[in-house]
Amino acid sequence: MAVNLAAPDRMSLLPVAGVDLGFAYAGIRKFKRNDVMLMRLAPGARVAGVFTQNAFAAAPVQVCRQHLAESEWIRALVVNAGNANCGTGEAGLFAARRTCEAVARGLGCQVAEVLPFSTGVILEDLPVERIEAALPDCISTLAPAHWAEAAEAIMTTDTVSKAISCSLELGGVSVTVTGMAKGVGMLQPNMATMLAFICTDAGVSRPILQRMVREVADESFNRVTVDGDTSTNDSFVLIATGAAAAPEIVAATDVGYAALKRAVSHVAIALAQSIARDGEGATKFITIKVESATSAEEAVRVAKSIAHSPLVKTAFFASDPNLGRLIMAIGNAGVAGLDTSHVDLYLGDVKVIDRGGRAAGYREEDGARVMKPAEIGLRVDLGRGDGSATVWTCDFSYDYVKINAEYRT
C-alpha cells in the first residue's frame, strides 16, 4: 500500500507538443498488462539523460549512452517492463540494438536516434521478438494524450502509476512539463530499476539540457532512497521538443533557465517522492532535512546515513521515537570533525536533541505523537555552516522482508 499516493488524475496530465505516446502488450511480464511503451518525438527535440553508476550497467543503458553520444537528434524512446536485459553480455547488447532497429524501421528514423530502456528480471535474455511483434500496436496507439497509459505500461511491481504535469510561461508563451516514472525499490524483488522521463515543449539547447538534467537529478531522484541499493538500469531522461514558440534557452544565465528548471524540478521531486511513497512495504513517508552543514553534499551524506540505517527505518515502522538510533546514524555519516555538542534534532515540531544530548523539556509522549502519522518530518541542525539538503525515504516493515524474501519462493 503506497503512503498517501493515488494514481494520477488522468485529466491533470497535460500533453506536451511534439511528444506522442503508444503502448502494447508484448507478453514479457508475467501478468497480462501492457509492458511496452513507445515515445515518438517530433524532429528537433533535444534529449539529455543521466544513468546508473552501477558497474553492471545493463545493455540498454550502454546503448543509450552510445546513441546519445553518436546522434545529434533522438526521435524515439522504447521501454519494456518485465525483463531488465542486464548481465546478458554481448547477446544483451545485440537485443537492445535490435529493438532500436525495429523502432527505426517502424518510424522511419535512424537506429542511433532511438533510445532503449528495460526494467524487470536480471540475467535473463530479452525476448526481443515479442517486442518487435508488439511494435505495430505501439505505433497505432501513438497519441499526445496517452500519458496515463504510458505510465502504466512501464510499471513493474509499482502499486500505482506515477505521472504529473505542470505549466509555466516562458517569454509570454505557455509551456508544459509532464513526466512519468516507475520504481518502488532501488532494486525490486528481482525487478530492477527506477526509470523517469520528463518532457517539455520548451526549447533548450543540448548542452544546457544536459546541465539541467544533472542539476535536477541531484535534487530529486538522487535524494530519494528506499533501501540504499542502486539498480543496474536506473535512467532519468529529460526531453525538450521546442514545439512551443517560446524563445530557446541556450545558456544557464538565460532568464528562462531558472524558471524552466524550477518547473522540471517540481515534476521530478514529485515523481521521486512518489517512489518513496510506493517503496516496498512502506507504511511511512519520511522527509529528512539537514541544515547548517558545511555544504549541501555534507547535508546529503548525513540525511542518507539516517535514511539508510535499518535500525532507524525499523524504528520509523514501529512509530518509535528512538533517539539513540538517530544520533548513532548522524555520528556514523563520516563527517570529519563533527562537534556533536552543536547538534540539534527535531522530530516534527518537537526538539528532541539539544546540543548533542536529550533536550531538557523532551517528553517521550511528544516524540511518540509526531512519530504516529504516516508522514514524518525530521530536521537535523549540525550547527557548523550554511549547507542544507532534503532526502525522502520510507520505513522498513515486515512487508519489506516479505516482499523481498518471498518473491521467488
Add this chain to the structure above:
Amino acid sequence: MAVNLAAPDRMSLLPVAGVDLGFAYAGIRKFKRNDVMLMRLAPGARVAGVFTQNAFAAAPVQVCRQHLAESEWIRALVVNAGNANCGTGEAGLFAARRTCEAVARGLGCQVAEVLPFSTGVILEDLPVERIEAALPDCISTLAPAHWAEAAEAIMTTDTVSKAISCSLELGGVSVTVTGMAKGVGMLQPNMATMLAFICTDAGVSRPILQRMVREVADESFNRVTVDGDTSTNDSFVLIATGAAAAPEIVAATDVGYAALKRAVSHVAIALAQSIARDGEGATKFITIKVESATSAEEAVRVAKSIAHSPLVKTAFFASDPNLGRLIMAIGNAGVAGLDTSHVDLYLGDVKVIDRGGRAAGYREEDGARVMKPAEIGLRVDLGRGDGSATVWTCDFSYDYVKINAEYRT
C-alpha cells in the same frame, strides 16, 4: 536463535596469568542478571585499544582514550551492561570518571589506570551509584578462572555468551590467549555496542601491542557486519600481562610477533564470527570471500557491499539464489573501472556467474541447494589483481524487523 553457536565450554576457557575477573549485579539491566564486570591486571600489563569511529563516541570511550594517552600502565577495566552512557554530555564524562575513581579506590591504583566501558541504552544517565555499590562484590569475586562469568556479565541482548581460548609456544614457553566479546547488532534495539577484550600472558611492548590490536581488528571485528551500523561505544582492547616468562616482543620483526598475532587473530576472528552468528534475527551465517581484487581494501569494499544490501540479506533469509541482487551489489561497490566481463561468482561450490553473465551450466536447483543450509559461502573473483578478503555476516529476517521494531512498543 544463534546460528550454530553455543555458549563456550567453561572448561575450554584458559585463565591468563596476571588477569583476575570479578562480576556483580548492580541493577542497571532490566532483568536480574550480573551487569558489572571488573578485570584486574597485574602490575606491568600493557594495554592497547581501538575504538568506534562514530562522531557520537560515548563518554566511556572518550575517557578510555584519555587514560590510555595519559597513563603508561593500566591496572583495571570496568564494564557495565544496561546503559551506554552515550549522548550524556559533561554529566556522562563525570559519571565515567567517577566509576574509575571508585575502582581506583577499591584496588589501590591511580584513576587514570582504570578504563571504563558501557553498553546498553543511549541518552540516559548512567546510574553510577549502583556501580559503586556493586564494586565490593566485583572485588570479592576476582579470580583468574572467572572468564565464563565475566563474559556473561557483559551481555546485553546477546542470546549466548562469547569467549574462547587458545595457547601457543613462544621461545619455548607456553603462552595463553583468552578473549571475550558481546554484541549482536552493531547497534542493538537501543542497546549499543560491540565490546571485545583479549588477554595474553605474553609480554609485548606498548607500541607493538598497539600495532597488533589495529592489525587484528582489521581482519576480524572490522570484517563482520550485521546491519552496517556502527555503535557509539564499540571497543576492542588487547592486553598483554607479560606474566608468562616468554621473551618480550618489542618489534614487529621479532619471531614471536607473527606467532602471537596469529593466535590473537584466531581468537578475534572466532569472537567476530560469533557476533554475526548471534546477529539479530539471524537464521544464516554467511561467509563472503572476494578474490583477485587490486587490493585487500577493494576486496573488503565489494564484500561489504554484498553484506550490507538489504535485498541480498533478505534473499539469503529466503534461501533464494537471487543472482541479480548479487551482481547489483557487486556493481554497486564503487570499484573504479571494474570490468564486469571478468567477474565470476560462486555460491558454495556452484559457479553461478561466469565472466559477468549467468554461467552456462548453471541450474537454479544447484543454487537453491547451496543456499539451503544455515552456513552459506559466497566467493567472488574480480579478475583484476592479487587482493583478497573475507567478510562474515548474517541474513535479514522477519525477526530482525520484529526485534528492532517491537523492542520498545
